[in-house]
Amino acid sequence: MKKIVLLGYMGCGKSTIAQNLSKITNIPFLDLDKCIEERANLSINEIFERHGEVYFRKLEHEMFVELLQSSENNIIGLGGGTPCYANNHELLKGEGVTSIYLKASIDTLYNRLVHNKSKRPLIANMNEEEMKEFIAKHLFDRSFYYNQAKHKVSVDNKSVEETVQDILEILA
Numbered sequence: 001m002k003k004i005v006l007l008g009y010m011g012c013g014k015s016t017i018a019q020n021l022s023k024i025t026n027i028p029f030l031d032l033d034k035c036i037e038e039r040a041n042l043s044i045n046e047i048f049e050r051h052g053e054v055y056f057r058k059l060e061h062e063m064f065v066e067l068l069q070s071s072e073n074n075i076i077g078l079g080g081g082t083p084c085y086a087n088n089h090e091l092l093k094g095e096g097v098t099s100i101y102l103k104a105s106i107d108t109l110y111n112r113l114v115h116n117k118s119k120r121p122l123i124a125n126m127n128e129e130e131m132k133e134f135i136a137k138h139l140f141d142r143s144f145y146y147n148q149a150k151h152k153v154s155v156d157n158k159s160v161e162e163t164v165q166d167i168l169e170i171l172a
């Protein structure tokens with residue numbers, strides 16, 4: 001089995017890029033956040049509200065391990081925080097795993113997230129100034145984990161198609 005794992009900060013484009021990559025390669029795409037929502041029968045927001053983040057991180061780890069263990073070839077889009085909890089970052093280095101960090105600058109992330117934050121509980125209640133500061137600090141804290149990926153693709157100022165092309169070159 002081969003697993004292509006896309007990771008990176010909220011809004012870097014994991015879900016968008018993975019969907020497009022899936023169409024071109026015919027490798028089925030699994031979105032970890034969606035799998036968790038289906039298993040819990042709750043939205044990510046509801047899981048955070050009702051059970052708290054620690055519980056969410058437990059579900060997230062269990063689901064990630066389960067997806068990696070399946071015998072199918074898959075593209076897996078992680079949640080923004082997945083590599084930063086449990087031993088998930090170690091799993092990025094496993095045999096049969098092609099892990100790719102979609103690296104975006106603070107400005108790119110801010111511009112994509114500012115009008116699109118309601119479904120992202122970590123930033124949903126922040127104003128614009130708080131959000132920019134939060135993204136800068138949070139990205140810095142998380143970079144160590146994101147950099148455990150085997151490959152890195154910069155997504156700044158690139159179209160979806162250009163980023164997909166960069167990934168296809170890694171996979172070739």
Ligand SMILES: Nc1ncnc2c1ncn2[C@@H]1O[C@H](COP(=O)(O)OP(=O)(O)OP(=O)(O)O)[C@@H](O)[C@H]1O
Binds near residue numbers: 015116160
């Ligand atoms: N060049 C681009 N590549 C990827 N996404 C882009 C691009 N330009 C604009 N976008 C938009 O940026 C947003 C990226 O969000 P997406 O949900 O794919 O990110 P994500 O990394 O999966 O976030 P999360 O971790 O919160 O699930 C989408 O609204 C998408 O349409």
Ligand SMILES: O=C(O)C1=C[C@@H](O)[C@@H](O)[C@H](O)C1
Binds near residue numbers: 009033079
């Ligand atoms: O960056 C994060 O920690 C998160 C990102 C989303 O994909 C979701 O997994 C959840 O909102 C947490």
Ligand SMILES: [Mg+2]
Binds near residue numbers: 077
């Ligand atoms: Mg996503």
